[in-house]
Amino acid sequence: AQSVSQHNHHVILSEAASLELGCNYSYGGTVNLFWYVQYPGQHLQLLLKYFSGDPLVKGIKGFEAEFIKSKFSFNLRKPSVQWSDTAEYFCAVNALGGYNKLIFGAGTRLAVHP
Amino acid sequence: DTAVSQTPKYLVTQMGNDKSIKCEQNLGHDTMYWYKQDSKKFLKIMFSYNNKELIINETVPNRFSPKSPDKAHLNLHINSLELGDSAVYFCASSPTGLALNEQFFGPGTRLTVL
Incomplete structure (x- = not known):
């Protein structure tokens, strides 16, 4: 069965620190990959997505992610975080061969201190 | 303009009651989904309808019944609510x-079963 692993469950950073959140998936075929963000009390918003092409994907608010097929990874990065980045971050994958079903990781809670 | 809207935003009810949550999208999409996010923030798909036809039905208790009157609407009806349905x-x-x-x-509907 397809699964998504997010290794960091809770990350605490100071403002201006660099961020990298890990995401690995288990599926050998063609996949679409997503990072969603959920700010406190709000709904899911798409940060960025990878469908094909350049494996380095740039999203909103200065976030980027790199798809490394050989490692089944899609890590999220931001060079300098802000207090407003405090949120829950979800990696998700859907896989060719099935319906458009998103499989989510367990999420990473990021707390940024001023 | 709201793309995907849900009502109500909050729902508090007693165990054993029957309740419904409504969803509407104005994006002209063919497919709609229901996901459940539990108290640990874990997101899991429940159902999906494509053009009013059920295409994804995960392992969900029979007490949950989705209904799609047209492709812009997907409602979720829950019978005999249990504490564990809080999400x-x-x-x-x-x-x-x-x-x-x-x-x-x-935006999500927060259901609390007392």
């Missing part, structure tokens, strides 16, 4: 459920 329920839509593409999420 945030997210509706989503996508252009199609028959191929891989992005999903757009609604």
Whole structure:
């Protein structure tokens, strides 16, 4: 069965620190990959997505992610975080061969201190 | 303009009651979904309808019954509510459920069963 692993469950950073959140998936075929963000009390918003092409994907608010097929990874990065980045971050994958079903990781809670 | 809307935003009810959550999308999408986010923030798909036809039905108790009167609406009816049904329920839509593409999420409905 397809699964998504997010290794960091809770990350605490100071403002201006660099961020990298890990995401690995288990599926050998063609996949679409997503990072969603959920700010406190709000709904899911798409940060960025990878469908094909350049494996380095740039999203909103200065976030980027790199798809490394050989490692089944899609890590999220931001060079300098802000207090407003405090949120829950979800990696998700859907896989060719099935319906458009998103499989989510367990999420990473990021707390940024001023 | 709200793309994917859900009502109500909050729902507090007693065990054993029957309740419904409504979802509407104005994006012209063919496919709609219901996801459940539990108290640990874990997101899991429940159902998906493509053009009013059920295409994804995960292992969900029979007490949950989705209904799609048209492709712009997907409602979730829950019978005999239990404490464990307390969660945030997210509706989503996508252009199609028959191929891989992005999903757009609604604001969520926080259900609390007392």
